[in-house]
Amino acid sequence: MNFTLLKHEMLATVKLFCIILAVLMLxxxxxxxxxxxxxxNTLKQLTATMPEMMAAFGMSNIGDSxxxxxxTYLYGFLLLILPLVFMIMLANKLIMGYIDNGSxxxxxxxxxxxFKIVFTQAFFLVASIFILLSTTxxxxxxxxxxxxxxxxxxxxxxxxNIGLFFLHFAISGYCFLVSCSSKDLRTSYxxxxxxxxxFYLIExxxxxxxxxxxxxxxxxxxxxxxxxxxxQDSSSIWMLGALFLIGMLCYxxxxxxxxxxxxxx
Amino acid sequence: MTMIEVNNLTxxxxxxxxxxxxxxxxxxxxxxxxxxxxxxxxxxxxxxLMGFLQPTEGRCFIKGLDCRQSTAEIQKFIxxxxxxxxxxxxxxxxxFIKFIAQMRGLHDLTRAHELMQYFELNxxxxxxxxxxxxxxxxxxxxxxxxxxxxxxxDEPTSGLDPLMQTKFIEFILAEKEKGTxxxxxxxxxxxxxxxxxxxxIINAGxxxxxxxxxxxxKRKSKKFLIEFHNxxxxxxxxxxxxxxxxxxxxxxxxxxQGNVQTLLPTLANYQILDLDVISQSxxxxxxxxxxxxGTES
Numbered sequence: 001m002n003f004t005l006l007k008h009e010m011l012a013t014v015k016l017f018c019i020i021l022a023v024l025m026l027x028x029x030x031x032x033x034x035x036x037x038x039x040x041n042t043l044k045q046l047t048a049t050m051p052e053m054m055a056a057f058g059m060s061n062i063g064d065s066x067x068x069x070x071x072t073y074l075y076g077f078l079l080l081i082l083p084l085v086f087m088i089m090l091a092n093k094l095i096m097g098y099i100d101n102g103s104x105x106x107x108x109x110x111x112x113x114x115f116k117i118v119f120t121q122a123f124f125l126v127a128s129i130f131i132l133l134s135t136t137x138x139x140x141x142x143x144x145x146x147x148x149x150x151x152x153x154x155x156x157x158x159x160x161n162i163g164l165f166f167l168h169f170a171i172s173g174y175c176f177l178v179s180c181s182s183k184d185l186r187t188s189y190x191x192x193x194x195x196x197x198x199f200y201l202i203e204x205x206x207x208x209x210x211x212x213x214x215x216x217x218x219x220x221x222x223x224x225x226x227x228x229x230x231x232q233d234s235s236s237i238w239m240l241g242a243l244f245l246i247g248m249l250c251y252x253x254x255x256x257x258x259x260x261x262x263x264x265x
Numbered sequence: 266m267t268m269i270e271v272n273n274l275t276x277x278x279x280x281x282x283x284x285x286x287x288x289x290x291x292x293x294x295x296x297x298x299x300x301x302x303x304x305x306x307x308x309x310x311x312x313x314l315m316g317f318l319q320p321t322e323g324r325c326f327i328k329g330l331d332c333r334q335s336t337a338e339i340q341k342f343i344x345x346x347x348x349x350x351x352x353x354x355x356x357x358x359x360x361f362i363k364f365i366a367q368m369r370g371l372h373d374l375t376r377a378h379e380l381m382q383y384f385e386l387n388x389x390x391x392x393x394x395x396x397x398x399x400x401x402x403x404x405x406x407x408x409x410x411x412x413x414x415x416x417x418x419d420e421p422t423s424g425l426d427p428l429m430q431t432k433f434i435e436f437i438l439a440e441k442e443k444g445t446x447x448x449x450x451x452x453x454x455x456x457x458x459x460x461x462x463x464x465x466i467i468n469a470g471x472x473x474x475x476x477x478x479x480x481x482x483k484r485k486s487k488k489f490l491i492e493f494h495n496x497x498x499x500x501x502x503x504x505x506x507x508x509x510x511x512x513x514x515x516x517x518x519x520x521x522q523g524n525v526q527t528l529l530p531t532l533a534n535y536q537i538l539d540l541d542v543i544s545q546s547x548x549x550x551x552x553x554x555x556x557x558x559g560t561e562s
Contacts, residue, residue: 098353109345112340
């Protein structure tokens with residue numbers, strides 16, 4: 001690990017991090033604020049008017065408890081997509097950004113092995129996602145406790161967020177792998193954005209039911225099941241395991257590819 | 266002692282050879298020029314030295330360490346100036362220099378400040394807004410600030426104005442005095458001539474020749490463009506035992522190999538309007554080696 005590089009990345013990312021976090025916070029606070037029995041009745045009516053549309057974003061069965069309410073409105077779309085945007089931008093910047101503009105030459109022309117450089121960047125990516133999700137989790141808990149004391153099932157909520165972190169760990173691993181192995185920034189952006197978005201769309205279409213339902217077993221998002229996580233269902237354990245494995249494999253492969261690859265700098 | 270050693274280095278892209286069987290030996294304290302036109306394989310060779318590329322065949326060593334395996338170890342005593350000028354955007358020159366120094370674990374920035382002063386670099390502005398020459402200076406400071414034993418420079422003078430080029434040449438000569446081993450690529454023969462002890466000439470991925478600058482100079486022919494007062498003078502001059510090429514009614518080009526002494530007394534007998542030295546281009550040098558079928562030493 002190179003701490004100079006880590007510090008540099010921290011300073012260079014703080015702006016993007018804050019923007020993403022601010023948007024997330026805004027939504028989280030408004031969603032928590034919206035939780036009250038009457039309001040959820042209105043939302044239920046809305047769902048009844050266009051069930052397919054709402055189902056696509058995972059908002060089909062609105063529960064009565066606060067945690068079910070949150071998982072429906074936050075963990076079906078917002079907390080999947082916004083961290084994804086953050087990861088894609090960061091993963092591409094951390095490796096391919098330097099290769100594409102040529103400044104990687106200066107980084108690896110210092111007495112640091114390529115492994116050290118790429119490991120630092122991978123660590124930074126994972127740590128950023130972890131901090132982002134920890135902050136939102138903590139904020140949700142605090143805000144819920146202030147507005148609705150003792151309403152939130154904290155254990156279930158933590159499990160849900162651990163699942164979310166593992167999901168994003170796996171996807172960020174994929175993005176990082178693309179960033180390490182592509183030939184230029186454009187290709188890197190295309191693949192690291194295209195595949196997760198495609199998966200998400202398939203998942204959304206699958207949620208709408210009908211003949212497309214089977215499709216969603218082909219996407220990584222099927223390994224993130226909020227209901228099972230909240231219920232601490234035994235199958236959620238192997239789903240977490242699978243996500244962890246995918247993430248680890250991607251990161252390990254990414255590091256290997258970067259250490260071995262030809263660099264035209 | 267051999268500082269840089271390149272053995273049978275070959276890099277293939279698909280069916281195309283970027284470089285083929287390149288062999289080089291550079292000794293301690295030597296300034297080695299690497300001469301060749303654009304796309305000849307200069308940068309590819311340098312990228313192998315830096316460990317950026319995996320050779321298809323062959324290996325290269327710096328101070329006996331494999332360039333591909335011991336990259337971090339090698340970087341401790343090496344300075345590098347990339348051929349492409351690229352830095353991290355959103356940083357000022359000073360921030361970047363400090364950042365790279367920290368990445369090197371270098372805390373003493375006195376040399377960096379000396380260099381900035383020498384090259385008249387004001388690095389307080391954003392790199393993004395700097396001119397090409399200023400960026401090149403930032404790169405030079407990064408390459409030399411840790412007093413490296415060996416320096417690898419990929420086209421160091423590109424972007425520098427003539428005044429700075431002269432200053433750079435003086436700087437290289439001073440580094441040579443200090444005993445630094447320097448490997449620099451260029452497509453300008455003049456700057457190689459002024460600084461280097463030996464030169465390697467590469468074309469189309471192959472080393473055409475490696476020889477000392479003294480030999481190169483001896484072999485290099487000089488061309489003079491002479492304008493005579495009138496046509497009679499020229500036709501009289503054509504009788505002289507020189508390689509003369511008539512290019513106009515009163516103009517001719519004379520090619521002299523080695524000593525110019527023979528030409529000057531002869532010219533004194535003629536009425537001349539103008540005399541111009543035509544600097545020899547890289548192509549001329551290559552032609553010379555092609556005619557000879559390439560000598561390898």
